[in-house]
Amino acid sequence: xxxxVAVPRPGAAVAETWRLSGWARRVLRMLVTTAxxxxxxxxxxxxxxxxxxxxxxxxxxxxxxxxxxxxxxxHQFGLDRPLLVQYATWLGHAFTxxxxxxxxxxxxxxxxxxxxxxxxxxxxxxxxxxxxxxGGTAGIAAALNGGGRLDRSVTAVCSAxxxxxxxxxxxxxxxxFSATLRxxxxxxxxSFGTDPVQWFRxxxxxxxxxxxxxxxxxxxxxxxxxxxxLRENYVVGATVRGLSQRRVLLRHALxxxxxxxxxxxxVGVPALLSGSVPTERIFNLPGVALLTLQSAERHDxxxxxxxxxxxxxxxxxxxxxxxxxxxxxxxxxxx
Amino acid sequence: xxxxxxxxxxPSARLSAVVLVVVAVxxxxxxxxxxxxxxxxxxxxxxSGPSAGHLLGTDGxxxxxxxxxxxxxxxxxxxxxxxxxxxxxxxxxxGIGSLWLGRGYxxxxxxxxxxxxxxxxxxxxxAVVGVLGNGLTQAMLAIGLLYSPIFFRVSRxxxxxxxxxxxxxxxxxxxxxRLWILRTHLWSKILPTIAVTAAQASAECLLAVQSLSFLGxxxxxxxxxxxxxxxxxxxFLAQQPWAPLIPAITIMITVGALNAxxxxxxxxxxxxxxxxxxxxxxxxxxxxxxxxxVR
Numbered sequence: 001x002x003x004x005v006a007v008p009r010p011g012a013a014v015a016e017t018w019r020l021s022g023w024a025r026r027v028l029r030m031l032v033t034t035a036x037x038x039x040x041x042x043x044x045x046x047x048x049x050x051x052x053x054x055x056x057x058x059x060x061x062x063x064x065x066x067x068x069x070x071x072x073x074x075h076q077f078g079l080d081r082p083l084l085v086q087y088a089t090w091l092g093h094a095f096t097x098x099x100x101x102x103x104x105x106x107x108x109x110x111x112x113x114x115x116x117x118x119x120x121x122x123x124x125x126x127x128x129x130x131x132x133x134x135g136g137t138a139g140i141a142a143a144l145n146g147g148g149r150l151d152r153s154v155t156a157v158c159s160a161x162x163x164x165x166x167x168x169x170x171x172x173x174x175x176x177f178s179a180t181l182r183x184x185x186x187x188x189x190x191s192f193g194t195d196p197v198q199w200f201r202x203x204x205x206x207x208x209x210x211x212x213x214x215x216x217x218x219x220x221x222x223x224x225x226x227x228x229x230l231r232e233n234y235v236v237g238a239t240v241r242g243l244s245q246r247r248v249l250l251r252h253a254l255x256x257x258x259x260x261x262x263x264x265x266x267v268g269v270p271a272l273l274s275g276s277v278p279t280e281r282i283f284n285l286p287g288v289a290l291l292t293l294q295s296a297e298r299h300d301x302x303x304x305x306x307x308x309x310x311x312x313x314x315x316x317x318x319x320x321x322x323x324x325x326x327x328x329x330x331x332x333x334x335x
Numbered sequence: 336x337x338x339x340x341x342x343x344x345x346p347s348a349r350l351s352a353v354v355l356v357v358v359a360v361x362x363x364x365x366x367x368x369x370x371x372x373x374x375x376x377x378x379x380x381x382x383s384g385p386s387a388g389h390l391l392g393t394d395g396x397x398x399x400x401x402x403x404x405x406x407x408x409x410x411x412x413x414x415x416x417x418x419x420x421x422x423x424x425x426x427x428x429x430g431i432g433s434l435w436l437g438r439g440y441x442x443x444x445x446x447x448x449x450x451x452x453x454x455x456x457x458x459x460x461x462a463v464v465g466v467l468g469n470g471l472t473q474a475m476l477a478i479g480l481l482y483s484p485i486f487f488r489v490s491r492x493x494x495x496x497x498x499x500x501x502x503x504x505x506x507x508x509x510x511x512x513r514l515w516i517l518r519t520h521l522w523s524k525i526l527p528t529i530a531v532t533a534a535q536a537s538a539e540c541l542l543a544v545q546s547l548s549f550l551g552x553x554x555x556x557x558x559x560x561x562x563x564x565x566x567x568x569x570x571f572l573a574q575q576p577w578a579p580l581i582p583a584i585t586i587m588i589t590v591g592a593l594n595a596x597x598x599x600x601x602x603x604x605x606x607x608x609x610x611x612x613x614x615x616x617x618x619x620x621x622x623x624x625x626x627x628x629v630r
Contacts, residue, residue: 033449040450045462052466163538163590165545165562168583171569175576267452274455278546282569292458293550296465304465308458315453 026327034316042094045308046087049301090305099306104298109306112291117310119189119287122199123279124272126207127214131268134211135218139261140254142219143226154219161216167278170209174282177205187284206283210275214268222261229257255329262326269318273311338527341603348599351592358589361405362412369402373559382574391581394564395571400581407559411544411589414475414553418540419533421479426486427529431521433491434498435513448484456481457546464552474553478543482536489532493525527600534597538590545586561586 065073074080078089090100099109142154178186184205190198229235230253238248273289280290288307295303342348361368370390377389377397384392391400433444456478463477464470497503497520506516547553548562556563561582568578 033446036446037450037453040446041453044450048463048466159591159594160587163542163587163594164583165542165549165586167546167549168565168579168586171565171572171579171583175572175579179572179576270453270455272455274457275546277457277461278549281550289458292461292465296461299465299468301466304462308462311455311458312453315455319453 023324023327027324030320030323030327034320038313038316041312042091042309043087045305045312046090047083048308049305050083050086052299052301094306094309099309100302102295102300102303104300109303112303113288113306113310116286116288116291118191119280119285120273120276120289120314122192122203123207123210123276123285123287124269126203127211127272128265128268130208130211131214131218132265135215135261136222138215138219139222140226140249142223143230143257144249146227146230151223154223158216158220161212164213165278166210166213166275167282169212170206170279170282173205173209187282189285202283202285206279206285210272210279213275214264214271217264217268218261221264222257225260226253226257229253232256258329259326262322266319266322269322270315273315338530338600338603342596342599345599345603347595351595351599354588354592355596358408358412358592361408363409365406365408369399369405371399371402373398373402373406374557375399382571384575392575392578394567394578395574396567400564400578403559403564404561404582404585407561407564410471410548410554410558410560411541411562414471414544414548415537415540417472417475418478418482418544419537421476422482422536422540423486423529423533425480426483427490429483430487430490431494431517433487434494444487448487451481452484454481456543457550460547460552461550469552469555471553474547475544478540478547482540485532485536486529489528490525493528494521497521497524531597531601534593534600538593538597541586541590541593 071080078086081089093100097110099113101108102112138154138158142151145151145154174186177184185202187202189202192199232253235248235253238252239245243251276287277289277293279285280287281293288310292304292307292311295307343352375398377393377399379397380386380389380393381397382393382395383389386392389399389401391404394400394403429444429448433441459481460474460477464474467473500520503516503520506520511519544553545560545562545565548560549566551563551566554560554563556567564582565579568575568582571578
């Protein structure tokens, strides 16, 4: 335990004149960092396209194109201007909802993304929910069981899960529930608006398969921090004061142990989106991940840039929301 | 070395070491060890179960599964080594540099690493391969770049703790150069920590490589890869539902062995305890600086 020394914090005076609470200041700082990170990643995304060896004009016009045609097409795409100017134009258009047009299908990228995004939000949202529910339950059960048979089997299952690529679980689920029992569809997608029940049936297996790796991480982290917290003096003290076990767990131990486990979710969002590529391929779900994969096979650069930008933005928004919530509700972060 | 010898006294570490040696032998000599040609199609035995001629059966094109498994080892291992090597180099150079090259560089490198950690690796690698063309080197450099933040944070945090030690201060007062301090004091202390991180990262990279080869990225079919075998088996689930288990179990055993080695080293070494998980947005510096403690 370190001694607490009252040292005036740098920037305290500024905060007083602004009258911002600690939480608001943290969120403000997060916003600044997030904006910086967004600029770096979006520039990286755009510059990646410029690194390409294939000339889009030549690719679109085919083999019969003359150099003059290619120059004209380059000018039309704006590819003859400096990289930073092209980037600024592209980003400016992106903010107005214009991500350019596919080189091959002439469909606006934004339209394809708008159609595909609900699929990803569906599976990753459900997967995050499953991960928190399964991981949370398993972690609490293991910690309360401390060293018992349940604790050891949770630990063993978590270790085993961290050695399997998530999509293998998807394959196993298809074998069991679609090929053998025939109770769930092996693939395809129905939008929520059309038929909510069928929507859930379509997304149940992919999101469950996607959630398990993250659930294992959450369970392991929650178990570790909860075991440590349950030994703390204030928890023992609360038990001695005669509070019920349930109250001690929920009001005292869990609130303090939750922080690190929820912190894993910030790493979990990119991991879920990453896992959604093979998952969407296996279950044939028409999401953004599958769109990226298909346009990568065609070297369709505007679509690749657009989907990558949308993916990064999704991660940043999720992390910002999670960070703000964590800073608000976990006692450690409030200091 | 002493740490490694102490780690190998644990039975779990010995078992994992044996597994990894077998995998390494298969990776180097796989093409000679494979009992049959991994690409040869035996049309008389398509989707056959295990038999004397085909010990693990054949796939949907009549190719020998055992041969493909053995011959596919090298691409998985080479890919993982390329990725982890890139991550080590980029991460450690940027990480140690962030302590010595001034505030401006420190800020820029921290934001750069934050940016890398927001990128979902499969999506990013798919995008890179889509732009630059499909190939093992591009794909692995991209993965390595995305895994470099782990090494950046570990080497930075570990060095940060050591640079505050009195003997380093004393050496500086005596006029030691930074490179001398790095060589004499820093390197041997942070090496076990980096070894553990490298073993963990190899396990994760191996999994990432399987996801990518499943999607046909890096190594293209028909060349045998473990992930590619899973993709091939997917088309024949109705006839041979157990077939994906063979590559899946191979992957699990290899990744499990890497994880167990990492645990064994970290149990038997006096590690600098470092929290390498990415910090909450907005508090990057505080967390990575505060999460360091010398045991």
